[in-house]
Amino acid sequence: MADSKRLYPRIGDRQTIYLKNVIDDPNIEVGDYTIYNDFVNDPTKFQQNNVLYHYPINHDKLRIGKFCSIACGVKFLFNSANHTMNSFATYPFPLFFKEWELEKKNVTEAWDNKGDIIIGNDVWIGYEAVILAGVTIGDGAIIGTRAVVTKDVSPYTIVGGIPAKPIRKRFNDEMIARLLKIKWWDWSEEQIAQNIQAIQSGYIKQLKYYGE
Numbered sequence: 001m002a003d004s005k006r007l008y009p010r011i012g013d014r015q016t017i018y019l020k021n022v023i024d025d026p027n028i029e030v031g032d033y034t035i036y037n038d039f040v041n042d043p044t045k046f047q048q049n050n051v052l053y054h055y056p057i058n059h060d061k062l063r064i065g066k067f068c069s070i071a072c073g074v075k076f077l078f079n080s081a082n083h084t085m086n087s088f089a090t091y092p093f094p095l096f097f098k099e100w101e102l103e104k105k106n107v108t109e110a111w112d113n114k115g116d117i118i119i120g121n122d123v124w125i126g127y128e129a130v131i132l133a134g135v136t137i138g139d140g141a142i143i144g145t146r147a148v149v150t151k152d153v154s155p156y157t158i159v160g161g162i163p164a165k166p167i168r169k170r171f172n173d174e175m176i177a178r179l180l181k182i183k184w185w186d187w188s189e190e191q192i193a194q195n196i197q198a199i200q201s202g203y204i205k206q207l208k209y210y211g212e
């Protein structure tokens, strides 16, 4: 049986991890079975290598749902990357508070805050895509390789490019509404296991539905 507490879900594969097992930052949450693959760096260093400009003092959050697939080199670029643009200087004076005899507590004034990054369930994020602060990506969405995602992505929508734009929806609106109601990722492991073939087939009639 699948076991999301395992670090390496595939025997002999040290490049693919169940991501939640390496997260110890209280401002990052990752759901069960979400995988991260990295063939360049150690995938267990995800917090350090992939969640960037994410300083504890800013309290911004990264929330990733269940059953997401995150490809090598995906980056989540947080608020401390955004030097403030309302000031006359983009130069981050508040960061060098000692140099300029400023109040340490005002350090976050060095950057503009665009908010948390929220990733839904069963989201597939392609190789080296960049997700910017403040973005929400809906369930079932796909982010193309090297996309720079600057705006929210609707559920079951494929986006690509810089800035990322919708390429197409994965299914028609009726099917998307049904899938969002079914939420198979919230089923028990047993229910999912019994439905793997139906989930894989893409024929909704084959799915057993466990909602009300």
Ligand SMILES: CC(C)(COP(=O)(O)OP(=O)(O)OC[C@H]1O[C@@H](n2cnc3c(N)ncnc32)[C@H](O)[C@@H]1OP(=O)(O)O)[C@@H](O)C(=O)NCCC(=O)NCCS
Residues within 6 Å of the ligand: 069, 070, 071, 072, 125, 126, 127, 128, 142, 143, 144, 145, 146, 147, 158, 159, 160, 161, 162, 167
């Ligand atoms: C996003 C992706 C899955 C879309 O696949 P698809 O729907 O089969 O896309 P198509 O090849 O039919 O292309 C559809 C359109 O999107 C464009 N497009 C596809 N991928 C794109 C990308 N990453 N960035 C920008 N545009 C892209 C195509 O040029 C095409 O444009 P057109 O309609 O103007 O001709 C795929 O292109 C992709 O990025 N794959 C890489 C996945 C990856 O990184 N995997 C890592 C291992 S998990």
